[in-house]
Amino acid sequence: MSTLMIAQVVPDVPTDPAETSPVAAPMTTEEARLAACMDMLREDVPSAIAEASRWASEEPGAGRALPLQCLGTAYMWMGRHAAAAEAFGEARDITPAEQRPARARYGAMAVIALEAAGDMAGAVEAATAAEADAIATGDTVLAAAIARDAASPLVQLGRAEEADAALARARGNNPQDPLTWLISARFSRSQERLAEAQGFIQTAAALSPRDPEVGLEAGIIAALAGRDGAARLSFASVIEVAPGSPLAERAQAYIDQLPAPAGR
Template identity: 50%
Template sequence: MIATAFLATALQSASLPIAQDPRLAECLAQARRDPTTAIANGGSWLGETSGSGSAAPQTCLGIAYTSLLRWQAASDAFLAARDATPETDRAGRARLGAMAGNALLAVPDPLEALPTLRMARDDARAAGETELAGETAVDLARAFVALEQVEDAEAALADARADAPQFALGWLLSATLARRTGDLASAQGFIETAIGLAPEDLEAGLEAGVIAALDGREDAARASFESVVALAPDSKQADRARAYLAQLAE
């Protein structure tokens, strides 16, 4: 799931200012359909550049490595692109840093991801990109959870909810973490917000059912699981929902 989420994030790199470069736009398109060739072409292009000019080919290389699930190489390329981006472009540096951090989470190397993601969050805040800062805080929380640093994860998710209140994933992960720590009241509040923001999110539907079941509200749990099956009957989430429904029926 991490890899899929990161790939979706990485492919949004066309929104970066440097992606207005026609050569980069062409390279990014090639990175999606033929990543091996894009790596060869991106490497040649990189050899022609220096300084800030290397940001574009490094970005292309990062996307190509992402398409091949070569996460460490992707992180290295995104970090190089970030470092080559002018310091005045804090938003661009933030996006590239966040992509590098996500790649490290997919390696997985959460310990190495922490400083990269903190750097990206700080760049986003400095650029006034509060939504991006909040989304990056969610990634920080994922790293802390992987390292079993629960209090740090909770603090990161609190930042995420404050900075990016419309980002449903922040509320969903807050609900999951609260449920795991036994705080079902908070978990219920968080999951209600998550579902309000993304009513067709299958993971949120599953989480709502699990929280309700643990809280002894079997009818509510059953309704949540049945909604997941109804929304996407052939999905992996639906299979899990059916398994939970079977447990409730025992």
């Protein structure tokens, strides 16, 4: 078996809570103001924070949710993750209980911010509530993303069985998401379940054949299983699709650790 030196990893999560922002057409006046605020933060984050704070101060009750969404996203961009988590959490809490789709989205944003802030227990708690809201509304795609995002803090809390179950729910609720299959492969590999990891990474590759992250993980799994030829091919594919990237550099470093092909 190859002696490839590989650091074990925990599941990754997306880093931009704005990816789960609500989108509607035609937009209401409030939604148009949110869009303008989000556009502003891409150009001038401090000004966006000032605008979102001013807007939030003008709105009563649940009307504060949209400005808090912009404020939380701006805080994330600034690396103020705890403040972002507080904004997203407040947005969820002030949204009426019957508006579960919005509560699920704000909860999903809070999960990302809480993990980034280092509050793993808080992230898991927020994920549990947000996933339940998403399931109740029939949004299985969002429910899957939330379950996937919960896996990393669960691993970091030493709750591997619960992380395994969360990833299984994510795969079941959205089997077309290659990121879930990639993270599942990484998790199974970290648990030394290489045959299972191989099956997961094959599905990820079928769904996203030119993703260099998938190619790198496929190579790592193959190398750990002693399939040096397959590992070399997977690492070479990363260099081909992402030349000059940090992923390509890692792939080349792994290639350099593999035994020389037979006959050389």
